[in-house]
Amino acid sequence: MHLSGEGLACERGERKLFQGVDFSLGPGELLLLRGANGSGKSSFLRLIAGLLRPAAGTVRLDNTPVNADWQALRERLIYIGHLDPVKPAFSVAENLIFWMGMTGLALQYRRGRGGGLVTDGTSDALQALGLGGLADIPARFLSSGQKRRLNLARLAAIQRPLWLLDEPAVGLDSASIALLSSLIQRHRDAGGLVIAATHSDLGVPVTHQLAFGMERAA
């Protein structure tokens, strides 16, 4: 899978956030977005995800413009926003099961020991983010860092080639950041693409950078 963009521009309200942004990303590569708060990193990620439409420019998936139909791109990406879509009334495993079901995975539900729903495939993903022992507890008892890890567990549970990460390391302790780094590394070794906006060091080699804000460098 190859993803590129030419002359991308984004407007929020009347304000021009960025314009003329070009990038090109191939298998195993990571694009790091840098810039001050409010400089347009999150909007750039939402634009690639298809949640925002570009004011100008073209996004290409395998050299085919996706401006007309974003569905092809949507089916190949996982978007980690700055909010954690965690339902407090669900158990940790149930939250993940819902998102696995929404991606069209055929799941066999059954009742777990705690009375909640369980299915195959969640335990490995939760293990990968260090949540293995918490599968059955209600998500309302999770700390903000644990909620973040539950959100990130979608990366391990659902196989998609493009990861869009908006500040993935916020609220994570150093051990969890290491887990995330190894997850990203494994994804890239398998030929996956990553676009990440972050202020903290993820500890993974960066192949491309985009700087947002006043002093932009390609």
Added chain:
Amino acid sequence: MNVRSLVIRDLILATRIGGGGAMALGFFIVGAALYPLGIGPELILLRRIAPGILWATALLACLLSLDRLFQADEEDGTLDLLLLSSFSPTGLVLTKVFSHWLTTGLPLIIATPYVATTFNLDYEAMTTLIVSMLLGTPTLSLLGAVGAALTVGIRRGGMLLSLLLLPLYVPVLIFGAGSVEATLFGIGSGSHLIVLLALFLGALALCPIAAAGALNLHVRS
């Protein structure tokens, strides 16, 4: 598969603590029961006012749960991901409307015979009431989805939602209550029920598009 996942999720969320699934039902039963208690055992008067009161209480009960229809998912970022899933925006709205009706409209209909008994409604009028609610409550959910989508970004938008929706609910109220009154007067409720069906079909065609447009507008702004 997606539709099933989302409907199952909404049903489970509604039944768990803080889901508010029983709230509309409780409001309907308690709200409607206040009138016989307040007016006293005036059997003829109660039967005369029953259609209007039961339908008006059902409207208000439906409104109660609507402000969380999309907002609960908007607040924690779930809405973004739902719009990124293979759902079309209109398909997403239709699925949410179906879940809303299953957790709000359907319980009201099931409770109606018990509540109607306190108003001295006979079997024939009660049957008409239930049929009119079967046709009318999906329309309430569909219209409600438009209001909920328009107010999704407004914190504590419940009051605005009520002001937006109650005027739109008036036709359903008039023909819903009218069908039961027509049965009470022995003039047949067929024409009222056909208008209710027409309102439902019109809402089914237009409301998902309007609500999906409002959701897209919110996500992209």
